[in-house]
Amino acid sequence: MPVPAEYVRSLHAYELNVLLALERLMRRYRWVPLEMLRSATNLSESELTYRLGRLIDMDMVRYEKVPYEGYALVFNGYDTLALHTLTRRGTVQALGSRIGVGKESEVYEAMGLGVVVLKFHRVGQRSFQAARIKRGYMPETRHWPWIFASASSAKMEYDALKRLHPAVSVPLPIDRNRHVVVMSFIPGVNLTRAVLEEPQEVLEEILQNVAGAYRLGVVHADLSEFNVMVDEAQCWLIDWPQWIETTHPNAREILRRDVENVLRYFRRKYGIEYPLDEAVARVIG
Ligand SMILES: Nc1ncnc2c1ncn2[C@@H]1O[C@H](COP(=O)(O)OP(=O)(O)O)[C@@H](O)[C@H]1O
Ligand SMILES: [Mg+2]
Structure with missing residues (x-):
């Protein structure tokens, strides 16, 4: 915990x-x-x-x-402040077990109105330099403590989920406080852990969702097999803090990289050849 x-x-x-x-x-x-x-x-x-x-x-x-x-x-200490606020608001009643951990986050199951997920953003000191280069929202001040960097990261993710849900298959955003995003629990597994029976269909569905986000002005910017979850019936795109606007000068290039990551995975694991230009054209529409 x-x-x-x-x-x-x-x-x-x-x-x-x-x-x-x-x-x-x-x-x-x-x-x-x-x-x-x-x-x-x-x-x-x-x-x-x-x-x-x-x-x-x-x-x-x-x-x-x-x-x-x-x-x-x-x-x-910062987790405590966020949990205190989320508990007082009634968003969270009890914290459950840890279900995921990444470079810049820890993800927990919790009880709110049903099972919810708490994503604690941790833009730590070590990743600070890299994060500042990668993301637009880091002000150029020398003193920018991790607590505020982590809170910005959570706000970015929450804003993306608000904008995308339900048109795009993403977790439902429920609440946010400080560096913690509360969202719906996804009853699936990471794409990397699934053995798909209909990989071609899942790939199409992922591209459709990338297209849906693009229509709403959003490029994921860290899309790969690790940020897609699936179950038998559906797929979801997760992990949005680094998203960029489609008006960003590098949006096309970054979108291309997102799509390429997904195509590469389906090519290696399932032998599906899908031309990159065709996939990008599908997304941009
Ligand atoms: N809404 C969710 N429901 C279920 N599991 C989730 C949810 N969000 C994240 N996870 C789990 O936590 C892991 C890390 O979350 P992610 O958003 O990708 O953060 P990171 O930036 O650490 O990669 C995911 O790979 C997934 O296994
Ligand atoms: Mg991730």
């Missing part, structure tokens, strides 16, 4: 305030000095250090001495 559910439930009001103050102050400080936290929370120094100690023990906050003394949220 990103953070044990009982930690979220048993969090003291002061501890919640400290997490919220850290979140706000991290816009300005990589490591938030104690004095800033004191004035932001109005807690006495002894109360504040006690609460910070508990948050550090729960692995929600980190303390660093260099380059100067300060405190910062770590993923668990």
